[in-house]
Amino acid sequence: MKANYSLGVLLVVGLGLNWLPANVSATELPPLPACGKSPEARALTVAEAVDLALCRHPLTREYWAQARGQAAQLGISEAAWRPRLDARGSWQERRSGGIDSELRSAELSLSWLVYDFGLRAANEENARQLLAAALASRDATLQGVFLAAVQAYYNTQATQAAQAAALLAEKAASRSLEAAEARYRAGSATPADRLLAQTARSQATLARIRSEGEARTARGTLANALGFSASQPLMLAPLAALPPMADFSADVERLIDEAQRRRPDLLAAQAQVQAAEAAVAAARAQGRPALSLGAGPQWQSLAGRETQVSSLGLTLSVPLFTGFEHTWRVRQAEAQRDLRQAQQERQSNQVALDVWKAWHGLQTATQAWQASGDLLASAEQSARVALGRYQAGVGTVLDLLTAQAAEASARQQRIQSELDWNVQRASLAQALGRLEPGWLATAAGEQGW
Structure with missing residues (x-):
């Protein structure tokens, strides 16, 4: 009776040689630096605030990780240019018919794709353009985070100013109520005057309570925009006075042309088109021949007999028929290219619209801010005169309350116009692709948009 068995160990190791054409290089993106501590003891x-948002917001890390992944994909495509060296080794113990035998073998195999009619170059160009698109998308995301932080910051400042204004309106209503009660006790005012003053004070108190809630909500929104929990305590530094208003009379068409060159989301769309073009070239090259070089020695030992074989050769692969798979892959790539071109055109039109809307929004906000100053000054003067007339007994309580309501409304409009100007200025900078960390340090004017 014969017993046959085989016991073997197989080891395969793949090695990538450090060889690369001079015109090909992978991009290595470093990880994001660590952020600082939470801003609990200083006024921002x-x-x-923008620095914190750019460092801490999850979207920043998300798109940075996507860009790093695409950079790694470029490195993978570049690996196709390198030869491959594989080491293979095996050991087997055999028993057949009562006779033991040992088989040992080792092999080195070098393979190198010499020529493929442009397939590797097309795949590499596709990966390179996709990396460019990922980096541009990252920049667009950073500008979006930047704008959201600026909007949330100025909105928080505005709600805090509105809260202070509501408190002033409540105090003014209380003074009016005191004056009405004093005149009522003196017999020079009717009960209706006192009731009107009480109603006005209650309305002012209600407005103050609502403004406090809006301020708390705005602070939570700002904390979220900076990458913190909504409950994160934040203190804001006082706002500096607005710079002198520039004459915003630049040519809108020139600004649109600038945005077409700078906007990172449009640059990303353009890179996607280039990547799709490279994908079409790669799909066409897949149906063409490929020439490979193979070489390597092989050693084998069986029952004490050793043999060694060396090989060197070229292999030509010619796809003859693939069931029309290649044809459909080319058509699929061409359809994807047409899609990317349509998306680029749509994005270009959107960029022009963004600049147009932001430009006219800034013009409106500038004019509104200038007019609100005159409105507030006249309303404050009117309220002071009305209070003096009423206390002197020559004015009516209705005139006083009307003047105070107009003053409170003018103060709120002044606060809103300042908020609108700051936000519209940032929106125009984002529409032009200028929203970068150094932008906040620029003065108002054409270069500060």
Whole structure:
């Protein structure tokens, strides 16, 4: 009776040689640096708030990781240019018919794709353009995070100013109520005057309570925009006075042309088109021949007999028929290219619209801010005169309450117009692709948009 068995160990090792054409290089993106500690003991300026948002917001890390992954994909495509060296080894113990035998073998195999009619170059160009698109998308995301932080910061400042204004309106209503009660006790005012003053004070108190809630909500929104929990305590530095208003009379068409060159989301769309073009070239090259070089020695030992074989050769692979798979792959790549071109055109039109809307929004906000100053000054003067007339007994309570309501409304409009100007200025900078960390340090004017 014969017993046959085989016991073997197989070891395969793949090695990538450090060889690369001079015109090909992978991009290595470093990880994001660590962020600083939470800002609990200092008053934040808008520039510090933006720095925190750019460092801490999850979207920043998300798109940075995507860009790093695409950079690694470029490295993978570049690996196709390198030869491969594989080491293979095996050992087997055999028993057949009562006779033991040992088989040992080792092999080195070098393979190198010499020529493929442009397939590797097309795949590499596709990966390189996709990396460019990922980096541009990252920049667009950073500008979006930047703008959201600026908007949330100025909105928080506005709600805090509105809260202070509501408190002033409540105090003014209380003074009016005191004056009405004093005149009522003196017999020079009717009960209706006192009731009107009480109603006005209650309305002012309600407005103050609502403004406090809006301020708390705005602070939570700002904390979220900076990458913190909504409950994160934040203190804001006082806002500096607005710079002198520039004459915003630049040519809108020139600004649109600038945005077409700078906007990272449009640059990403353009890179996607280039990547799709490279994908079409790669799909076409897949149906063409490929020439490979193979070489390597092989050693084998069986029952004490050793043999050694060396080989060197070229292999030509010619796809003859693939069931029309290649044809459909080319058509699929061409359809994807057409899609990317349509998306680029749509994005280009959107960029022009963004600049148009932001430009006219800034013009409106500038004019509104200038007009609100005159409105507030006249309303404050009117309220002072009305209070003096009423206390002197020559004015009516209705005139006083009307003047105070107009003053409170004018103060709120002044606060809103300042908020609108700051936000519209940032929106125009984002529409032009200028929203970068150094932008906050620029003065108002054409270069500060």
